[in-house]
Amino acid sequence: MKKLKKDEVELLLKKAYKCRQNILRMMKNAEGHIGGAFSSLDIITVLYNKILKHNPSEPKWPDRDRFILSAGHKCLALYTVLADQGYFDESILWTYGQFKTRVAMHPEEKLLPGVEFPTGSLGHGLPVGHGIALCAKLDKKNYKVFVMLGDGECQEGSIWEAAMSAGHYGTDNLIVILDRNGLQVNGPTEKIMNISPVEDKFKAFGWEVRTIDGHDYNQIYETLISTPFKKGKPSCIIAKTTKCKGLTFAEGEFQYHHWHCEPDKIDESLEIVKESLKKELERIK
Amino acid sequence: MNNLNNLNNLNKTAAGKTKSEEFSSKNEVIYDDPRKVFSEALVELGSKNSNVIYISCDSSLGASGGEFNKKFPDRHFEFGIAEQNAMGEAAGFATCGKIPFIAAYMPFVTFRCFEQIRDDICKTNLNVNIMGNNCGFSVSALGPTHTVLEDMAVIRSLPNITIFSPCDGPEYYQAVFSAAEIEGPVFIRIHRLKAKRIHSNGYKFICGKGEILKNGSDITVVTCSSMVAPTLEAAEILQRKGISIEVLNISTIKPIDKELILNSSAKTKKVVSVEEHSVIGGLGSAVADILIKENPVKMKMIGINDQFAVVGEYKDVIDYYGLTPQKIADAIDDFCR
Numbered sequence: 001m002k003k004l005k006k007d008e009v010e011l012l013l014k015k016a017y018k019c020r021q022n023i024l025r026m027m028k029n030a031e032g033h034i035g036g037a038f039s040s041l042d043i044i045t046v047l048y049n050k051i052l053k054h055n056p057s058e059p060k061w062p063d064r065d066r067f068i069l070s071a072g073h074k075c076l077a078l079y080t081v082l083a084d085q086g087y088f089d090e091s092i093l094w095t096y097g098q099f100k101t102r103v104a105m106h107p108e109e110k111l112l113p114g115v116e117f118p119t120g121s122l123g124h125g126l127p128v129g130h131g132i133a134l135c136a137k138l139d140k141k142n143y144k145v146f147v148m149l150g151d152g153e154c155q156e157g158s159i160w161e162a163a164m165s166a167g168h169y170g171t172d173n174l175i176v177i178l179d180r181n182g183l184q185v186n187g188p189t190e191k192i193m194n195i196s197p198v199e200d201k202f203k204a205f206g207w208e209v210r211t212i213d214g215h216d217y218n219q220i221y222e223t224l225i226s227t228p229f230k231k232g233k234p235s236c237i238i239a240k241t242t243k244c245k246g247l248t249f250a251e252g253e254f255q256y257h258h259w260h261c262e263p264d265k266i267d268e269s270l271e272i273v274k275e276s277l278k279k280e281l282e283r284i285k
Numbered sequence: 286m287n288n289l290n291n292l293n294n295l296n297k298t299a300a301g302k303t304k305s306e307e308f309s310s311k312n313e314v315i316y317d318d319p320r321k322v323f324s325e326a327l328v329e330l331g332s333k334n335s336n337v338i339y340i341s342c343d344s345s346l347g348a349s350g351g352e353f354n355k356k357f358p359d360r361h362f363e364f365g366i367a368e369q370n371a372m373g374e375a376a377g378f379a380t381c382g383k384i385p386f387i388a389a390y391m392p393f394v395t396f397r398c399f400e401q402i403r404d405d406i407c408k409t410n411l412n413v414n415i416m417g418n419n420c421g422f423s424v425s426a427l428g429p430t431h432t433v434l435e436d437m438a439v440i441r442s443l444p445n446i447t448i449f450s451p452c453d454g455p456e457y458y459q460a461v462f463s464a465a466e467i468e469g470p471v472f473i474r475i476h477r478l479k480a481k482r483i484h485s486n487g488y489k490f491i492c493g494k495g496e497i498l499k500n501g502s503d504i505t506v507v508t509c510s511s512m513v514a515p516t517l518e519a520a521e522i523l524q525r526k527g528i529s530i531e532v533l534n535i536s537t538i539k540p541i542d543k544e545l546i547l548n549s550s551a552k553t554k555k556v557v558s559v560e561e562h563s564v565i566g567g568l569g570s571a572v573a574d575i576l577i578k579e580n581p582v583k584m585k586m587i588g589i590n591d592q593f594a595v596v597g598e599y600k601d602v603i604d605y606y607g608l609t610p611q612k613i614a615d616a617i618d619d620f621c622r
Contacts, residue, residue, distance in 0.1 A: 127374050128405055131373060138359060161367035
């Protein structure tokens with residue numbers, strides 16, 4: 001099994017925490033969905049740095065792997081990673097919250113290079129992603145399609161229509177990553193509308209499923225690099241994550257799904273995130 | 286690509302003449318099955334353009350996509366009774382340069398997946414072509430769940446989408462080719478009943494263009510789809526009473542032929558719309574939107590007045606709602622007085 005070297009993990013951690021800090025800086029302008037952005041950031045960082053075949057200077061390269069953020073509200077994570085990858089100048093991030101900003105609170109592909117498909121209304125990204133994956137098969141191309149779902153999003157029926165469809169067609173170039181932080185707007189997912197056992201549900205729909213720690217870089221990498229898990233079956237990764245990971249006072253608190261933050265709290269939060277990075281770097285030594 | 290001759294070739298009679306030729310020589314009335322014409326057009330289009338794919342929702346036989354499946358099985362995708370997913374899948378294919386035609390019963394391919402049409406197809410302006418089968422009272426015996434009288438109202442509100450409402454075989458056939466050529470989304474309303482052939486050889490369907498089917502001076506009557514033939518008959522009834530109506534066929538509901546409507550209404554000063562659809566948001570509303578801004582004239586809308594459909598056979602339901610030639614003529618006559 002191919003593993004990440006320690007210095008690679010260190011570099012990825014630094015990148016992900018720089019993105020977390022950039023998100024906080026963007027939020028000086030306006031409120032935002034920080035909780036899901038921070039829970040998904042480690043996975044999205046590994047994806048763009050180590051997994052996806054992509055080319056920031058040619059965002060529409062026909063043979064690229066696709067990443068669709070079906071849970072579009074996590075887009076602060078996507079924006080900061082795309083800027084870090086060079087899809088656009090970092091200065092665009094600082095227009096967040098401004099009139100006609102290109103970094104809207106839900107991603108628009110016509111506004112920003114690197115956004116594969118516009119999302120925001122939940123339950124749309126997986127059907128679209130599966131259509132693209134089937135198209136790759138039709139065109140005899142090798143690209144993969146990665147779709148990130150939120151766990152609250154799995155309450156939408158269209159997710160299961162698409163899951164059934166991918167199981168039916170055995171679309172093995174389709175990979176779902178479920179950001180399983182356990183919280184949605186109004187509280188714990190299990191309390192609002194129980195989606196458990198979500199692993200079994202995907203299995204029952206014909207998917208090959210793995211469950212990982214969504215903040216462990218080696219687990220993320222090893223799992224993503226080994227997709228498809230089984231030839232002829234779509235792959236599902238249940239990534240157990242912590243909402244608002246890295247901002248310790250907000251970790252695991254559903255109230256931070258969407259945070260309207262006072263500007264003076266941002267500086268304090270930046271320091272907390274820096275501390276979290278130090279601890280993570282210590283932990284991997 | 287708009288090749289009416291293909292349609293005529295498919296309809297060659299034993300004598301070797303096209304049906305249209307026979308029509309012109311014998312004045313014989315020809316009826317086309319819209320679903321069959323759609324199927325033939327799609328196969329022809331698919332053989333010319335390998336990017337064309339067909340998506341069905343357990344609707345491949347009813348929507349007459351079966352022929353496409355036989356000829357191009359790799360390019361036919363069945364997604365079962367799950368229209369939200371099917372519409373999203375169509376959008377996914379279109380992002381990769383494919384030209385999906387997605388067909389299903391009218392309510393399921395419009396209302397059920399309306400947000401997917403809005404967000405994934407219209408907002409993105411993708412070349413996805415939606416075939417709304419069984420418009421109007423096509424399947425009125427199935428009851429109001431399946432009888433959709435609001436599709437134009439709903440779909441017309443969306444930016445970027447083009448809406449075709451063809452009236453006969455040549456229009457259905459060419460609308461399919463036109464839809465593929467338009468880069469954004471297209472919605473085509475398909476009736477189930479056999480359509481009386483209105484157009485002869487040489488007719489060219491053009492997106493956004495209506496046509497004068499009968500010249501007249503007293504009143505402009507705007508219609509589309511299944512109501513074109515009965516409106517032409519109503520015109521003959523009225524002609525005998527000395528009322529001269531100008532009949533406009535508006536086969537593109539959006540973008541609508543504003544110039545044609547304004548020119549005709551400037552002449553007649555009176556407009557009536559006739560449609561197998563709710564008067565809220567349909568063809569009449571689209572016409573009124575233009576007239577109220579640019580040439581406010583007296584107007585009447587003949588259609589269904591804010592109701593869900595009664596259950597019954599087509600001829601009985603049409604009669605009940607006043608959409609037979611005689612009742613259309615009577616309503617126009619009343620309006621003129």
